[in-house]
Amino acid sequence: MDDQHGILMEAINALRLALVSGAGRERISELLDEFIEFARMHFWSEEQLMAQTGFAGLEEHRADHHRMLADLLQYAHRLQYGEEVQLRPLLCSLHNGFLHHIETLDQKYVPWFHEHGVS
Ligand SMILES: [Fe+2]
Numbered sequence: 203m204d205d206q207h208g209i210l211m212e213a214i215n216a217l218r219l220a221l222v223s224g225a226g227r228e229r230i231s232e233l234l235d236e237f238i239e240f241a242r243m244h245f246w247s248e249e250q251l252m253a254q255t256g257f258a259g260l261e262e263h264r265a266d267h268h269r270m271l272a273d274l275l276q277y278a279h280r281l282q283y284g285e286e287v288q289l290r291p292l293l294c295s296l297h298n299g300f301l302h303h304i305e306t307l308d309q310k311y312v313p314w315f316h317e318h319g320v321s
C-alpha cells in the first residue's frame with residue numbers, strides 16, 4: 203500500500219509539473235483520468251483487504267473513498283467539457299485531500315493489517 207501511495211503522490215506531482223510547464227487542458231485532463239483510474243484501483247485494493255480481514259472501520263473508510271472519487275470525477279467532467287476550472291487550486295486541494303486521507307484514515311488500518319499478515 204505504501205508503494206501505491208507513493209505512486210499516487212507522484213501522479214499528483216506529475217500533474218503539477220505539467221501545469222507549470224504550460225501543458226494544455228487536454229493533457230491535464232488525460233493525466234487526471236489516469237490518476238483517477240489508479241486511485242480507483244488503489245481504493246478497491248484497500249477495501250478488499252479490509253473486507254477480507256474484517257476491519258471495523260471499513261464503512262467509514264469506504265465512504266471517504268467514495269467522496270474523493272466523486273469529487274475527482276466531477277472535476278474531470280468539468281475539465282473535459284471545457285468548463286472553467288481553476289487548475290492550481292484544484293491540484294492543491296487534490297494533494298492536500300489525498301495526503302490527509304493517507305495520514306489519517308489509511309493509518310488506522312496499518313496495525314490491523316500488520317496483525318493479519320498483510321503488508
Ligand atoms: Fe490509501
Ligand SMILES: [Fe+2]
Nearest residue numbers: 248303307308
Ligand atoms: Fe484509503
